[in-house]
Amino acid sequence: MDVNVYSRRKDRDSEEEDDLDTRTSERMKSRSFLPRYSADVLHRLQSKGKGGNTMLYMVAGIFAFGIFLTVVNIYELRKVQVDSGPGEKSDSGRRKQHVVCVWGKNQKTGYLKHVYNVFERIGYSIGTDRNVWDVLWSHDYPFKEFESQIRNLQPHQKVNHFPGTGYITNKVNLATSDIWFIPKAFKMPQDKPLLLKYSGEHPQKMWVQKSNNHRGIKIKKISDLDLSSGGTFVQEFVDKPFLIDRRKFDIGIYTTLTSIDPLRVYILDSEVLIRFCPQDYYPFDPENVDKYVVGDDYTPTWQMPSLKNIYEQNAHTHKETISTYLRQHGRNDTKLWDDIRQAIMEVYISKEPNLIGAAKSYKSTRNFFEMVRFDFVVDEDLHIYLMEVNMSPNLSSGHFSQNKLLYEQVVFNLLSLVGVARGVTNSIYQSYTDEINMQVSYKDVQVFTETCMSPKCQRSCEDMECQLCEKCLTFDMRLTLQLAYMEHVDRRNCRRVFPPPMTQTEAKSWQESKDTLYMKSLNTKNKLMHRWFRGKCIMDPSWCQ
Numbered sequence: 001m002d003v004n005v006y007s008r009r010k011d012r013d014s015e016e017e018d019d020l021d022t023r024t025s026e027r028m029k030s031r032s033f034l035p036r037y038s039a040d041v042l043h044r045l046q047s048k049g050k051g052g053n054t055m056l057y058m059v060a061g062i063f064a065f066g067i068f069l070t071v072v073n074i075y076e077l078r079k080v081q082v083d084s085g086p087g088e089k090s091d092s093g094r095r096k097q098h099v100v101c102v103w104g105k106n107q108k109t110g111y112l113k114h115v116y117n118v119f120e121r122i123g124y125s126i127g128t129d130r131n132v133w134d135v136l137w138s139h140d141y142p143f144k145e146f147e148s149q150i151r152n153l154q155p156h157q158k159v160n161h162f163p164g165t166g167y168i169t170n171k172v173n174l175a176t177s178d179i180w181f182i183p184k185a186f187k188m189p190q191d192k193p194l195l196l197k198y199s200g201e202h203p204q205k206m207w208v209q210k211s212n213n214h215r216g217i218k219i220k221k222i223s224d225l226d227l228s229s230g231g232t233f234v235q236e237f238v239d240k241p242f243l244i245d246r247r248k249f250d251i252g253i254y255t256t257l258t259s260i261d262p263l264r265v266y267i268l269d270s271e272v273l274i275r276f277c278p279q280d281y282y283p284f285d286p287e288n289v290d291k292y293v294v295g296d297d298y299t300p301t302w303q304m305p306s307l308k309n310i311y312e313q314n315a316h317t318h319k320e321t322i323s324t325y326l327r328q329h330g331r332n333d334t335k336l337w338d339d340i341r342q343a344i345m346e347v348y349i350s351k352e353p354n355l356i357g358a359a360k361s362y363k364s365t366r367n368f369f370e371m372v373r374f375d376f377v378v379d380e381d382l383h384i385y386l387m388e389v390n391m392s393p394n395l396s397s398g399h400f401s402q403n404k405l406l407y408e409q410v411v412f413n414l415l416s417l418v419g420v421a422r423g424v425t426n427s428i429y430q431s432y433t434d435e436i437n438m439q440v441s442y443k444d445v446q447v448f449t450e451t452c453m454s455p456k457c458q459r460s461c462e463d464m465e466c467q468l469c470e471k472c473l474t475f476d477m478r479l480t481l482q483l484a485y486m487e488h489v490d491r492r493n494c495r496r497v498f499p500p501p502m503t504q505t506e507a508k509s510w511q512e513s514k515d516t517l518y519m520k521s522l523n524t525k526n527k528l529m530h531r532w533f534r535g536k537c538i539m540d541p542s543w544c545q
């Protein structure tokens with residue numbers, strides 16, 4: 001770090017530390033309405049004389065409880081503020097440089113080069129000690145390898161995976177989830193009778209067999225499939241794909257889960273991965289996988305005759321290149337992207353209960369984030385089909401050096417969204433009150449002013465409508481809203497898929513009593529999260545999307 005900057009920071013740090021108690025109590029004043037409210041009632045009861053005695057004792061009890069809560073809150077806040085991580089620190093206890101531990105097998109091949117590049121550019125030092133880090137970037141699922149570290153995470157430490165992510169990224173789990181945009185699949189060997197019945201009724205259908213670990217597929221007749229092989233599934237082959245220059249392609253969407261319970265999911269909206277099959281689809285030949293399987297030796301966008309000009313000469317992204325091509329051919333590109341967002345949202349909504357269950361044994365889920373890639377294929381009618389969700393999608397430009405830009409943007413946007421790369425380098429858990437407040441104060445998260453000022457919400461927090469009001473916010477929910485706020489302002493090119501974006505008109509006319517079936521299926525925290533974004537959207541349209 002630049003020495004002058006460091007010494008300026010040091011001065012500021014010591015002033016801030018001296019002032020910690022004052023600021024903590026100021027903050028608590030605004031957070032703990034209970035003692036203020038109780039004192040006021042106490043005063044009024046005392047002035048009523050004898051008849052108020054029983055009430056007086058009750059109120060005194062509430063008052064004492066309020067003090068107890070305040071003390072607990074101050075303790076929690078102090079804990080959050082002074083928790084220090086393992087990285088290098090200044091004299092006043094603040095961090096000089098954050099540390100990332102990058103973990104993955106065979107790193108000498110350089111497949112994580114772009115991950116290192118981005119971390120270095122955002123000021124992280126690369127850790128060499130697996131016990132000393134602020135961020136763990138693990139290529140493999142880390143919950144066994146780093147079990148003791150992950151079980152003892154400090155609030156500011158971040159891990160790039162969620163426990164239980166296999167409910168989404170495990171092929172068998174996902175394919176047999178019975179979700180409308182996933183091709184029909186049967187688990188082997190238990191669903192063999194169902195498969196035989198279904199294939200008997202639909203003799204024209206083609207089938208592929210997949211497993212969690214096996215890569216690559218090949219179309220086979222039912223009679224040639226191994227229907228007794230455990231851990232595999234047989235999936236309907238999606239024929240009649242949408243072709244560009246006679247080639248089948250798939251679309252990869254970089255998707256980030258930032259929170260569960262409540263759920264928040266984003267996609268990188270500015271860019272996607274497009275991969276074409278190396279050979280023309282027709283004349284179709286099930287023996288030739290290069291015609292219908294997108295593999296490692298795929299053909300990139302810039303080699304496709306109809307796309308070259310849009311992508312290279314006119315310098316558009318992969319996403320805009322595909323959109324332009326679709327519009328040029330009278331197709332509705334907006335609907336395609338909307339369907340994709342809807343599909344991603346539905347996967348997370350349906351799997352969130354599993355993720356919550358898997359994370360139960362960890363101290364907090366706020367330490368986790370996860371970026372995956374959803375791969376879709378598209379048929380002639382632009383219907384989408386989800387092929388798989390990749391846990392640690394390829395970020396190596398070894399095969400195509402042109403992909404360096406894409407991968408570094410993917411990583412940078414992700415790290416910004418989750419608060420690892422941001423202007424104020426201390427995380428919300430390590431920051432001092434002024435530093436937190438200047439980024440997101442308790443005032444910034446207030447919504448639905450009139451509702452919150454209504455007698456109903458002034459009196460009680462029982463009604464769902466009142467639960468986002470200052471008086472009713474729990475410590476936990478306020479922190480959730482602060483984190484959601486920070487994600488929104490730091491999201492760069494990422495856009496929310498859940499809670500879903502809406503227009504300001506929709507937000508204003510939304511009637512919770514007429515909620516759609518999916519809204520009704522949401523748990524209370526998700527409903528509140530959804531409602532909060534709607535409230536922000538009503539106040540400022542930049543929050544709608």
Ligand SMILES: Nc1ncnc2c1ncn2[C@@H]1O[C@H](COP(=O)(O)OP(=O)(O)OP(=O)(O)O)[C@@H](O)[C@H]1O
Nearest residue numbers: 183215216217235236237238250292293294387388
């Ligand atoms: N049911 C299907 N219908 C049509 N095409 C399919 C089907 N399953 C797989 N494919 C094709 O094969 C490609 C690879 O399949 P899949 O993603 O399941 O396996 P993979 O070998 O793990 O691939 P990846 O390189 O994406 O990790 C898909 O992108 C798609 O083009």
